[in-house]
Amino acid sequence: MDSHQTPPTFEMPKGACDSHIHLIGPHAQFPLARERLYTPGPATLQDLQHHQSRLGLERAVVVHATPQREDCAYLLHALRNAPSRLRGVAPANNATRAELLAMRSLGVRGIRLNLETGGMRDPRVAVDALQRAARQACDAGLHLQLHAGNELLTALAPAIRRLPAALVVDHFGRLDPAAGLESAGFRNLLDLVGGDRVYIKLSAFHRISGQPDYEDLGPFVRALARAGERRLLWGSDWPHPQRPPQGRGVSDKIDPYRPEDDGRCLNLLHKWLGDEKAFASILVHNTQELFEF
Numbered sequence: 001m002d003s004h005q006t007p008p009t010f011e012m013p014k015g016a017c018d019s020h021i022h023l024i025g026p027h028a029q030f031p032l033a034r035e036r037l038y039t040p041g042p043a044t045l046q047d048l049q050h051h052q053s054r055l056g057l058e059r060a061v062v063v064h065a066t067p068q069r070e071d072c073a074y075l076l077h078a079l080r081n082a083p084s085r086l087r088g089v090a091p092a093n094n095a096t097r098a099e100l101l102a103m104r105s106l107g108v109r110g111i112r113l114n115l116e117t118g119g120m121r122d123p124r125v126a127v128d129a130l131q132r133a134a135r136q137a138c139d140a141g142l143h144l145q146l147h148a149g150n151e152l153l154t155a156l157a158p159a160i161r162r163l164p165a166a167l168v169v170d171h172f173g174r175l176d177p178a179a180g181l182e183s184a185g186f187r188n189l190l191d192l193v194g195g196d197r198v199y200i201k202l203s204a205f206h207r208i209s210g211q212p213d214y215e216d217l218g219p220f221v222r223a224l225a226r227a228g229e230r231r232l233l234w235g236s237d238w239p240h241p242q243r244p245p246q247g248r249g250v251s252d253k254i255d256p257y258r259p260e261d262d263g264r265c266l267n268l269l270h271k272w273l274g275d276e277k278a279f280a281s282i283l284v285h286n287t288q289e290l291f292e293f
Contacts, residue, residue: 003259005054009267012056013280017287018262020170020203020235021048022065025074033069037117040067041254043239045078051238055263059293061109063089063145065241066117070094072103079107087291089145092133100140109291110168111137112145115152123155130159138165143199143290150174150185157188160198166290168199168233172208177216181223193228199290200224202282203235205265206258214265218272225278232282233290234269236262 024030024043032039048060064075070093079088088108090100100111113133120126126148137144144163147170148156160167173189180186192198202221205214224232240258273279287293 003261005051006261006263006267007054008056008263008270010270010276010279013276013284015059015288015293016057016283017059017061017234017291017293018052018057018236018238019061019233019287019291020063020201021060021238022241023048023062023074023078024065024067024239025077030068030071030074030077032067033071035069036067038067038241038243038255039252040065040239040241040257043257045081047239051262055266059085059087059287061087061089061235061287061291063112064091066114075108076103076106083107084293087293092129092136092144095136097136097139100136100142104140104142108142110143110145112147112170115146115148116170116174117147121149121152123152126152126156127159130156130163134163134165134167143168145170147171148174150176154185154188157192160192161195163197166197166199168201168290170201171204171237172202172217172220173200175208175220177208177210177220181219186220186223190223190227193224193231195228195231199231199233199286200228201233201235202269203233204237204240205268206240206260207237214268218268221269221272225273225275225282229278229281230286233286234266234282236260236265238262 024040026042075088089110089112090108092111092113134144143166145168153173193200209217240260242258244255
């Protein structure tokens with residue numbers, strides 16, 4: 001399942017963490033939900049360990065995968081088996097405070113509200129969901145992770161600033177590189193990351209970039225680092241799930257993972273930052289603080 005990985009051209013700092021990966025267990029042991037948007041193949045804890053060893057990474061944050069819906073069995077299984085190396089993000093659902101506290105004891109540190117995958121665009125509906133999930137997270141001592149389109153994220157900015165819980169924004173805030181550094185959507189991200197409660201994941205380069213070499217993301221990374229280096233995280237989105245072509249119904253046929261070179265992405269990030277201290281902050285210190293490694 002693993003594509004070619006370019007070796008890092010620098011010495012990886014000790015404790016480096018990939019803050020956005022997914023784990024899918026063998027389907028017979030950890031079945032996927034019937035109602036799902038795609039059917040990924042297995043991506044196990046052993047696969048992750050092999051992948052990370054090739055890149056010199058020591059830690060990872062397991063983000064609950066949407067095809068598992070509300071079933072956190074494999075997430076919790078992985079956390080029990082690698083408590084010093086893994087932390088988790090569970091789905092924002094109807095779990096009770098007691099259930100979330102039990103998950104927290106195993107290493108869950110956040111819950112994720114995914115508005116983008118479901119196509120949510122209505123700010124009024126989104127604000128209600130955001131506030132409800134933030135209260136749920138805060139009550140259990142967790143942070144909230146948000147995946148939302150850039151336009152919706154901009155509309156939600158006033159509500160985000162009033163949230164009771166720390167917030168992690170997925171995948172560059174789904175910025176549009178073609179819109180430029182002065183776009184309202186990117187200026188909003190700079191404002192959010194310049195505060196003390198919002199983190200932004202520099203994750204899933206392939207989902208954001210309009211260029212095959214991802215070089216169009218460099219100016220945005222540098223601007224975000226200048227605005228709030230201590231509020232940036234890096235994530236690969238390994239094993240790089242991709243939804244099937246629109247219109248194809250979900251079946252048991254496995255949808256292949258995207259062949260992505262995470263080593264090359266790490267080299268790009270290192271080059272763009274041009275600062276070992278900033279790189280260590282993003283790969284080690286920020287994740288260590290937020291996820292309590």
